[in-house]
Amino acid sequence: MDIDEGLRDRLIRVGGDLLDSAGPSAVSLREIARRAGVSHGAPRRYFPTHLELLSAIARDGYTDLVGRTTAALAEAADDPRTRLAAVARVYLDFATTRPGRYALMFRHDLLESGHLGLRETSLPLFGLLTDLVARARPTPEPPPRVVAGALWANLHGIVQLWTWGSLPLATGAADPGALLDAALTAHLGPSA
Amino acid sequence: MDIDEGLRDRLIRVGGDLLDSAGPSAVSLREIARRAGVSHGAPRRYFPTHLELLSAIARDGYTDLVGRTTAALAEAADDPRTRLAAVARVYLDFATTRPGRYALMFRHDLLESGHLGLRETSLPLFGLLTDLVARARPTPEPPPRVVAGALWANLHGIVQLWTWGSLPLATGAADPGALLDAALTAHLGPSA
DNA sequence: GGGTCGAGGTAGACAGCGTCTACGGTGGTC
DNA sequence: GACCACCGTAGACGCTGTCTACCTCGACCC
Numbered sequence: 001m002d003i004d005e006g007l008r009d010r011l012i013r014v015g016g017d018l019l020d021s022a023g024p025s026a027v028s029l030r031e032i033a034r035r036a037g038v039s040h041g042a043p044r045r046y047f048p049t050h051l052e053l054l055s056a057i058a059r060d061g062y063t064d065l066v067g068r069t070t071a072a073l074a075e076a077a078d079d080p081r082t083r084l085a086a087v088a089r090v091y092l093d094f095a096t097t098r099p100g101r102y103a104l105m106f107r108h109d110l111l112e113s114g115h116l117g118l119r120e121t122s123l124p125l126f127g128l129l130t131d132l133v134a135r136a137r138p139t140p141e142p143p144p145r146v147v148a149g150a151l152w153a154n155l156h157g158i159v160q161l162w163t164w165g166s167l168p169l170a171t172g173a174a175d176p177g178a179l180l181d182a183a184l185t186a187h188l189g190p191s192a
Numbered sequence: 193m194d195i196d197e198g199l200r201d202r203l204i205r206v207g208g209d210l211l212d213s214a215g216p217s218a219v220s221l222r223e224i225a226r227r228a229g230v231s232h233g234a235p236r237r238y239f240p241t242h243l244e245l246l247s248a249i250a251r252d253g254y255t256d257l258v259g260r261t262t263a264a265l266a267e268a269a270d271d272p273r274t275r276l277a278a279v280a281r282v283y284l285d286f287a288t289t290r291p292g293r294y295a296l297m298f299r300h301d302l303l304e305s306g307h308l309g310l311r312e313t314s315l316p317l318f319g320l321l322t323d324l325v326a327r328a329r330p331t332p333e334p335p336p337r338v339v340a341g342a343l344w345a346n347l348h349g350i351v352q353l354w355t356w357g358s359l360p361l362a363t364g365a366a367d368p369g370a371l372l373d374a375a376l377t378a379h380l381g382p383s384a
Numbered sequence: 385g386g387g388t389c390g391a392g393g394t395a396g397a398c399a400g401c402g403t404c405t406a407c408g409g410t411g412g413t414c
Numbered sequence: 415g416a417c418c419a420c421c422g423t424a425g426a427c428g429c430t431g432t433c434t435a436c437c438t439c440g441a442c443c444c
Contacts, residue, residue, distance in 0.1 A: 025301060153353050164300045167341050179341055186342065
């Protein structure tokens with residue numbers, strides 16, 4: 001299956017492996033080239049700058065996240081609240097099982113996110129969130145987009161502060177589940 | 193006043209200025225030394241590694257944030273809800289007026305936060321948050337520490353996604369105030 | 385008062401990085 | 415068979431953080 005894998009794809013794959021195993025700071029152009037078995041100048045044919053290679057790797061992570069989300073939703077019940085809980089779980093699992101990937105995806109200083117279609121990849125996820133919020137919480141005020149934004153930010157903050165160890169230290173909790181539940185209940189009201 | 197300012201303090205100050213004007217990636221040891229008018233090896237006397245200098249600069253930011261918070265609380269009404277809103281405002285203002293500083297303070301990969309007293313500087317802020325949450329929201333479940341953790345994460349997420357431009361794009365909002373209000377209301381109940 | 389010692393800053397080296405440039409080699413096309 | 419465009423190589427440049435040897439100057443001690 002790796003036969004005929006072009007160098008461009010191989011660089012993304014090798015870079016992603018490196019990212020997952022050693023974190024964003026280890027993902028240098030030269031190290032990727034070394035592991036791909038090419039000279040340090042070769043990646044330049046496909047990625048003129050380091051930033052563009054990192055962005056391609058990040059985009060790979062976004063498509064993985066989208067895939068995991070849709071897979072989880074495919075086998076979740078129809079209740080919007082449980083669907084939102086499933087999305088939150090996927091988000092958290094992704095960040096904990098692939099922390100390097102997750103960290104890179106939100107290092108906007110490394111990604112020039114405006115130029116590279118990253119927003120186009122992540123916006124559909126936000127649209128999904130907004131729809132679920134609108135279904136789970138039919139009151140018009142505040143508008144679902146605002147609630148979805150606040151909920152997304154909450155999810156993101158919990159995941160980030162949790163993986164950094166700040167939240168476990170501050171709250172004394174051993175599992176982020178309680179925090180996720182608290183966030184969902186706060187933004188959507190008590191679960192039925 | 194700058195007379196007798198030791199090199200150590202001068203490095204922190206110059207590094208902080210550089211951080212505020214050009215972002216975390218511009219804060220190199222050699223550039224700080226250049227701007228401080230010393231050789232590139234001089235900082236090593238006080239900060240054996242780049243990481244320790246960055247951590248000192250970040251800690252400087254934490255003390256500034258704590259100072260702004262206590263100043264805002266000193267002139268805020270006694271109602272815990274409005275005090276929490278004031279804290280949230282300070283947090284947001286800090287991140288928007290000093291984005292480089294804010295970004296560095298949460299770049300845990302650059303800070304080795306465990307070793308350097310950063311947690312000791314930020315934990316009192318969390319304690320304050322917990323107290324205010326307990327006063328603003330006397331119901332025992334979920335425990336105030338969990339609510340405070342979720343609220344802190346929400347605040348942090350809003351500020352981060354807002355400064356990156358993700359939230360303005362996704363929600364179409366022009367001001368983060370609505371999101372902050374939504375978050376406070378979600379976690380604390382409707383304002384009296 | 386002269387010698388000693390240590391703190392604090394200088395200067396050069398090293399490896400690694402991203403980027404730029406000139407160069408080769410190879411396969412497809414007229 | 416000649417040409418050309420593609421694709422990878424190899425070396426250079428300036429930058430980075432870190433390590434090391436050196437130097438200088440002031441305080442302390444006998």
